[in-house]
Each structure stands twice: as structure tokens, then as C-alpha cells.
Amino acid sequence: MKTMTCKQLGGPCDLPLRGTTADEVIKAQDKHLKDVVAGGDQTHGDALKAMKGRWKRPISGMAWYRNTKREFAALPDD
């Protein structure tokens, strides 16, 4: 398992998100953003919009995805 924070994934807080693959961590961040915004949090609104936008804009979204995967791969295992 590896850990990335909400901040490392483009969000505003330091919540740690854990997973065995970058995809798992990205999914956890996606869920975290949706959860806190649904709960009335304002600070995560932009990050959620950016996350949704990535899937609509495959080119820029893919660059972010590759970067995140590379960062994840460089992290030490927990």
C-alpha cells in the first residue's frame, strides 16, 4: 500500500488516501471529493470540478493521470 494526500492529487487538504495502485488512490480521491462537497464543503469544489473535467478532456486529463501515476510509482511502500 502507498499513501498520497488529497493535496498531492490536486485537492486542498492533507487527508491521506491509500491504495495498492495509482488507480485506487485516484478513485479514493474522487470519492473523497464527492463526499466532502456533498457534505457542504466549499474548499473542495474546484478540485472536484477539475477531477470531473479531466475525464471530459482526455488530453490534459491524461497528462495529469500519467503524472499522478509517476508520483505514485516513486513513493515508498507503507
Ligand SMILES: [Zn+2]
Ligand atoms: Zn481533501
